Amino acid sequence: MAHSHSYELVHVDSYADTLVIDMSVGPDSITVMTDMDDLVQRVAIRAASDSEDLPAPVSKAQIAEAEAQLGFALHPLLARLYREVADGGFGPDYRLLPLLGPGSSVAGEYLSRREASVGVEHPEWPEGVVPILTWGCAMYAGVDCLSEGGQVLLFEPNPYSGGSWDQCWFLDSASLAAWLETWLAGTGWFEEDAFERDDLIEPQPWDQAAIRLSSGA
Structure with a gap:
């Protein structure tokens, strides 16, 4: 049945069950949040299937402590992963x-x-990019908490030969959500069979690296 009201999510407390809805505007934001809920649930299912001894999720207080140490807020989806998955x-x-x-x-x-x-x-690491995992060999995946989508970056320092570190930064995914979808689908460049595929998309040089490193932001 069609409904005459349209809804938009105008505030979500990512760390609690608080939802405030404005009934006068379009449904796009609710669609986004529904998609995020589904994604977090699928990540949780995959995480549980991959490991029988996952750490417990963190508390709201631990999120607040981490953000106080960092000096900025975690990207909302990243915070949800730690609060709701492990x-x-x-x-x-x-x-x-x-x-x-x-x-x-x-x-x-x-x-x-x-x-x-x-x-x-020559600063090595830009403000707002949190390392979330190591790929080994000093390489890291990082989430840019200052970007709307939480773009995922690859730090690959092995070819570094001096000067600016911008040559070591690559854009892995335009958003954390897309990066997670790639992992769930088994189509990332980091998969064992990645280079056997014709449709492989490799990380590309991060075009914001130089300005982000030089500005400190």
Whole structure:
């Protein structure tokens, strides 16, 4: 049955069950949130099937603690993964890092890399990009929490020969949601059979790298 009202989500507390709806505008935002709910659920199912001993999800207080340490908010979808799926231990290859320490963690890796990038001629790590997993060989996947979609970046320092680090940054996916879909579908460049496929899409040089590194943002 068709309904005469249209709805738009105007506020969602990502860490609680709070939903405020404006009944006077279009349905696009609700569609987006419904899609995100479905994606998070599918990630949770895959995570549980891949590991029998997933860490427990983090608390709202731990999200707040991490954001206080970072100095900015986590991308909403990334926060949902840690709140609703697990505190790391899922995802492609070496799997997502835990959010907080004492060992290697999202917050810890970010802070150490940013500290090494402040006040130097050639900063290595841009503000707002949190490392979420290591690919090995000093390579990292990072989520740009300052971008609307949470673009996923690849940091590949092995070819570095001096000068600006922008040559080491690549755009893996335009959004965290799309990156997760690629992982769920088994079509990422990081899959074992990736280079046997004709439709493989490899990370491309990140065109914002130079300005983000030089501006500190």
